[in-house]
Amino acid sequence: MTSGREKFGAFIRREREAREIGLREMAKKIGVSPTYMSKVERDEFAPPTEDKVRSIAQILECDPDELLAMAGRVPSDLADIIKRHPVEMSALLRTANGLSAEELVRLSREAGKAKGK
Amino acid sequence: MTSGREKFGAFIRREREAREIGLREMAKKIGVSPTYMSKVERDEFAPPTEDKVRSIAQILECDPDELLAMAGRVPSDLADIIKRHPVEMSALLRTANGLSAEELVRLSREAGKAKGK
DNA sequence: ACCATCGTTTAGTGGATAGTTGACATCTGT
DNA sequence: ACAGATGTCAACTATCCACTAAACGATGGT
Numbered sequence: 324m325t326s327g328r329e330k331f332g333a334f335i336r337r338e339r340e341a342r343e344i345g346l347r348e349m350a351k352k353i354g355v356s357p358t359y360m361s362k363v364e365r366d367e368f369a370p371p372t373e374d375k376v377r378s379i380a381q382i383l384e385c386d387p388d389e390l391l392a393m394a395g396r397v398p399s400d401l402a403d404i405i406k407r408h409p410v411e412m413s414a415l416l417r418t419a420n421g422l423s424a425e426e427l428v429r430l431s432r433e434a435g436k437a438k439g440k
Numbered sequence: 441m442t443s444g445r446e447k448f449g450a451f452i453r454r455e456r457e458a459r460e461i462g463l464r465e466m467a468k469k470i471g472v473s474p475t476y477m478s479k480v481e482r483d484e485f486a487p488p489t490e491d492k493v494r495s496i497a498q499i500l501e502c503d504p505d506e507l508l509a510m511a512g513r514v515p516s517d518l519a520d521i522i523k524r525h526p527v528e529m530s531a532l533l534r535t536a537n538g539l540s541a542e543e544l545v546r547l548s549r550e551a552g553k554a555k556g557k
Numbered sequence: 558a559c560c561a562t563c564g565t566t567t568a569g570t571g572g573a574t575a576g577t578t579g580a581c582a583t584c585t586g587t
Numbered sequence: 588a589c590a591g592a593t594g595t596c597a598a599c600t601a602t603c604c605a606c607t608a609a610a611c612g613a614t615g616g617t
Binding site: 561564566568571572577579584 | 588589590591592593594595596597598599600601602603604605606607608609610611612613614615616617
């Protein structure tokens with residue numbers, strides 16, 4: 324099994340059709356050719372660059388971070404954050420790995436408190 | 441501080457020379473040509489792939505996460521972790537941004553407690 | 558003097574990434 | 588009937604990326 328998760332292309336096709344946007348219209352808004360869009364939506368081509376994925380997220384009104392994850396990309400601002408404190412952030416992420424979504428939210432709140440001081 | 445602004449190439453050259461390892465020897469251990477090594481160390485070429493950066497870190501006995509950060513790369517295991525909970529992890533990282541190293545260590549311990557249950 | 562070793566220069570390669578163009582069949586409304 | 592919009596196919600292409608080969612000049616030891 325490649326992944327239990329839905330593929331990037333399949334997801335955006337479904338969401339696009341749900342919003343009754345044509346493939347050509349979508350392609351135009353993003354700034355790519357319809358052909359390319361078609362191949363991406365059928366997962367025949369890899370997902371496009373970060374800026375285009377963000378643009379898609381905006382059009383489909385879905386979370387950019389989630390869509391970028393589906394695209395197999397780390398949001399560039401997160402990459403920058405990690406770069407500022409590589410050792411501590413790596414440790415944090417590795418420890419946070421395996422926590423549930425709820426626990427992660429709690430942890431974020433904890434971080435927010437430290438910051439708010 | 442482990443100088444935040446030093447370039448990848450300059451850093452590994454300094455560390456390599458400090459350990460009295462020849463450029464050719466280093467290149468051989470990593471599995472690249474001396475030519476390439478030379479250019480990388482003078483920051484004329486971009487840092488190599490993750491596996492080679494990790495191999496360099498081991499030879500120079502320095503932190504792989506830190507070296508990968510200097511190389512402008514996000515460790516692939518961290519990318520995977522983010523991918524598992526994109527929304528929560530993105531929120532966590534963005535909130536954690538701006539915290540000091542000490543506060544980040546405290547936060548990691550907090551995460552460890554939630555996990556250790 | 559010799560030459561081995563050092564890092565460097567010049568020039569190039571093979572594969573991946575991120576797309577494009579133009580023609581094509583298939584529906585849909587008038 | 589046919590005009591227009593829909594998605595799709597085959598066939599490129601351009602630019603990076605990650606790296607190599609061969610020859611080069613400077614340095615140090617015997």
